[in-house]
Amino acid sequence: MFDCRQRKRQQEEIFDQLRCGVDSPVVLNDDIIVFPGFCDVHVHLREPGFFYKESIKSGTTAAAAGGYTQVCCMPNVSPVPDSLQNLQVMLDIIKRDALINVSPYGAITRGEQGLELSDMRQLAPYVCAFSDDGKGVQSEEVMTAAMEKARSLDKVIAAHCEDNALLCGGYIHDGEYARSHGHKGISPKSEYAQIERDLKLCRATGAKYHVCHISAKESVSLIRQAKREGVDVTCETAPHYLLLSDRDIKEDGRFKMNPPLRSKSDRDALIEGLLDGTIDMIATDHAPHSAEEKSRGLKDSAFGVTGLECAFPVLYTFLVRTGVITAEKLCDLMCFNPLRRFGLPRSTGDFTAFYVGEPYTINAEKFYSKGKSTPFDGVTVYGKCLFTALGGKIVWQENSTEKL
Secondary structure, X not given: OOOHHHHHHHHHHHHHHOOOOOOOOEEEOOOEEEEEOEEEEEEOOOOOOOOOOOOHHHXXXXXXXXXXXXXXXOOOOOOOOOOHXXXXXXXXXXXXXXXXXXXXXXXOEHHHOOOOEOOHHHHHHHOOOEEOOOOOOOOHHHHHHHHHHHHHHOOEEEEOOOOHHHOOOOOEEOOHHHHHHOOOEEOOHHHHHHHHHHHHHHHHHOOEEEEOOOOOHHHHHHHHHHHHOOOOEEEEEOHHHHXXXXXXXOOOHHHOOOOOOOOHHHHHHHHHHHHHOOOOEEOOOEOOOOOOOOOOHHHHOOOOOOOOOOHHHHHHHHHHOOOOOOHHHHHHHHHHHHHHHOOOOXXXXXXXXXXXXXXXXXXXHHOOOOOOOOOOOOOEXXXXXXXXXXXXXXXXXXXXXXOO
C-alpha cells in the first residue's frame, strides 16, 4: 500500500488520464479499476422527516464513497412526496445538500396508504418513477389504476411486493434458522404472490413494471417467464440476498431486513437469475436506522441495513474475483442497466476508481452514512474506493475527513 501523499499523487494521475471520460471498466497497473459511476435505484435517504437516521448530505456522501454518482431515493419520508408541494420540500434539500445526482420517487398513493392515487400527473416530470416502497399496494383495484396512470405518463411503477395477509407477524425468513431458534418466519409467498398478481395486471395494462429487492426463487421464476412472454418487467436484487442466506444469520439487528435473508436455494436461484439476465440490476436498498433502533435483536430491531459504502467491495470480492461474473457484467448491473430502465442521464465524466491490490476489512463505524448496521461488518474484501468524479470533477476522495 502507499502512504497518504503517494496515494493522493496517484489519484491525481489517474484523474488526469481519465478526464475524457469512462464508458467501461478500465484496469490500471493491475491493481486499480476505474468504473463508470454507479447508479443505485433503491436508497432511503430519510430526509425530510427522519434526519436522525440519515440526511441527503450524509447519504449522498456515503454513496460517493461507494462509487455512486446517481441514486434514486424512496418516498417513505415525511411529508410523503404524493403532491408537488410535498415533493418540493425534498427537491429543495437535494438542490442544497446533495453531493451527487439524486432522483426522487413519487408515491403511488397518498401518504403511502394504498387507498387513493397520488397526484401522479403533477409529479411525473420531477420523479424517476412511482413507488410506495416500504409497503406493498394491497388493493388490486388501486394497483391497476396506478399502472394505467403510469403508462399514460410513460413512467415506471416500482413495486415493493408484500402481501400483508401472509406476513403472520414474521420478521425473518420462514426457514431452518427461524424454526430452530424460535423466531416467527416470513413466508416467501408474501413476496411472490404479489409479484404474480402484478404481472397479471401488467399483461392487462401494458405498464412498465419494476420489482424491488427480490429475494425468493419463485419470484425469479415468475419474472423470467413474464419476460419470455414480452411483459415490460425488470427487477433488482441486493448484495445481501446474492451473498448471504439464513444460514448466515446471527442474533443481531444487522441481519434484519425486509425482505429477509432467505434459504441457500433462494440465493442460488438469484445467482442463476443474475447470470441469465432475469435480474436486471443490483440495488442496495440502503435503509439506515439509528444505533438504538438496530440494537434490539432480530425480533424488535427496525427492518433495514446500510449498503452504499460496501456494495461494490463485497460484490467484486465474492462475485468477480471468484469468477461468477465479469467486471463488465457488474458494471452493467450497477450502472448501465438501472440508468437505461429509469431513463436517467449520465456523463462520461461520471466515474469512480477502486484499489483492488490488497484486502481490507469493512468497518461500519467508519461509514459516512449515519447508519452503521450491515451484515458485512468485519468482512475482509477487495475494492477500496479512491475517488468518485461527477461531471469530470472529483466530489469525494479517500481520506476525506468530514463526517456528516
